[in-house]
Amino acid sequence: MSAITLAASATSTGEAVQFWILGTVAVVGALCTILMRKAVHSALCLAATMIILAVFYLANGAYFLGVVQIIVYTGAIMMLFLFVVMLVGVTAADSLKETLKGQRWWAAACALGFGILLAAGIGNASLTTFNGLGVANAGGNVEGIARRIFTTYVFAFEITGALLITAAVGAMVLTHRERTERARTQRELSQQRVRDGKQVPPLPAPGVYARHNAVDVAGLLPDGTPADLTVMDTLRKHGQIRDVSSEALEDLKALERRSRERLGRDRDEEEASR
Amino acid sequence: MNPVNYLYLAALLFTIGAAGVLIRRNAIVVFMCVELMLNACNLAFVAFSRMHGNLDGQIIAFFTMVVAAAEVVVGLAIIVSLFRARHSASVDDASLMKL
Numbered sequence: 279m280s281a282i283t284l285a286a287s288a289t290s291t292g293e294a295v296q297f298w299i300l301g302t303v304a305v306v307g308a309l310c311t312i313l314m315r316k317a318v319h320s321a322l323c324l325a326a327t328m329i330i331l332a333v334f335y336l337a338n339g340a341y342f343l344g345v346v347q348i349i350v351y352t353g354a355i356m357m358l359f360l361f362v363v364m365l366v367g368v369t370a371a372d373s374l375k376e377t378l379k380g381q382r383w384w385a386a387a388c389a390l391g392f393g394i395l396l397a398a399g400i401g402n403a404s405l406t407t408f409n410g411l412g413v414a415n416a417g418g419n420v421e422g423i424a425r426r427i428f429t430t431y432v433f434a435f436e437i438t439g440a441l442l443i444t445a446a447v448g449a450m451v452l453t454h455r456e457r458t459e460r461a462r463t464q465r466e467l468s469q470q471r472v473r474d475g476k477q478v479p480p481l482p483a484p485g486v487y488a489r490h491n492a493v494d495v496a497g498l499l500p501d502g503t504p505a506d507l508t509v510m511d512t513l514r515k516h517g518q519i520r521d522v523s524s525e526a527l528e529d530l531k532a533l534e535r536r537s538r539e540r541l542g543r544d545r546d547e548e549e550a551s552r
Numbered sequence: 553m554n555p556v557n558y559l560y561l562a563a564l565l566f567t568i569g570a571a572g573v574l575i576r577r578n579a580i581v582v583f584m585c586v587e588l589m590l591n592a593c594n595l596a597f598v599a600f601s602r603m604h605g606n607l608d609g610q611i612i613a614f615f616t617m618v619v620a621a622a623e624v625v626v627g628l629a630i631i632v633s634l635f636r637a638r639h640s641a642s643v644d645d646a647s648l649m650k651l
Contacts, residue, residue, distance in 0.1 A: 289554070304561065305564060308564075308569065308588055311568075311588060312568060312576060312581070321584060327565070327588065328591060331595055340601065340610045342610070343613055343617075350617055351587075354621070355620070358628060359624075362580060362631060363580060365632060366580065385575045386571060386575070388574065389570055390567075392570060393563065393564065396566065400556065405559075407604065408555060411607075414607050422607045423610060426611050427614075431611055434615060438619065441622050442618065446625065453633060515639070
């Protein structure tokens with residue numbers, strides 16, 4: 279029996295070590311997924327947990343599934359999650375306001391009870407048989423899975439194909455927006471501006487300092503207050519305007535203090551040399 | 553090591569995912585917790601497949617992955633269109649049908 283099939287039919291000490299180390303990391307990653315306030319951090323922790331699960335699949339003799347887990351889950355699905363997080367706004371953190379009183383504690387208690395039930399169920403089940411995949415994987419794991427998918431499970435396989443097509447079309451239908459009115463031309467927009475008389479010239483540019491020319495930094499009015507008009511509409515709606523006016527004043531103050539110190543020291547040195 | 557430990561780990565991950573679904577408000581994070589629960593089930597299927605010495609468990613896990621991929625596509629599309637309509641991804645804000 280080759281080493282691979284032997285490893286798939288008996289748990290070695292190495293596998294036990296791997297299980298306890300990686301299992302701990304997987305649980306920590308899962309806990310971080312639900313405890314991190316920002317969605318990006320949750321996504322990254324979940325990706326770590328999924329990679330560890332892929333290692334567990336490989337250790338359990340599911341070589342095909344281990345590779346598919348990394349490609350499909352951490353490769354495709356988690357990247358999709360990250361794209362949606364970017365669309366929705368990376369900085370959007372979860373609100374800590376409770377709408378239902380004591381909901382968190384009740385949820386935690388329910389989860390604890392559920393976990394105890396599951397563990398008791400597994401403990402009571404008679405899981406004495408442990409055959410290992412040595413025989414089933416003998417002709418190759420991928421070949422064995424392929425044989426089953428295209429014979430016993432061929433109808434399920436074809437139905438999942440239909441499901442995937444439906445899901446792709448459904449996602450396109452859900453996110454597609456039909457334009458209900460004709461887009462206004464530039465001439466009409468300019469006429470509208472003149473008619474309203476509010477802002478006839480182009481909008482002022484954001485970021486007046488040489489060191490802050492980013493689009494999310496508002497330009498400053500003559501009296502030093504930030505002008506929201508200079509930041510573009512989308513960022514203003516998300517509330518993602520960065521205010522650096524106080525920062526710039528602090529910088530200026532620090533510069534003045536440093537120059538005063540330097541000048542004072544120069545004067546001292548001059549006096550000393552004299 | 554007893555391979556039943558894999559089942560206990562799967563149960564623990566499933567419980568953590570369920571707790572996350574109940575606790576979190578951000579729809580994207582809730583969705584991630586659902587994915588975590590699906591993954592935990594897959595781990596249990598793979599462990600069962602090894603215990604019983606046949607590949608059926610792995611095939612069920614494979615189908616779970618396919619269905620999860622379809623589910624993620626539709627779910628995230630719903631979240632994006634919800635965000636467009638309400639400018640928020642919080643599940644508390646989608647209360648239009650509440651009395």
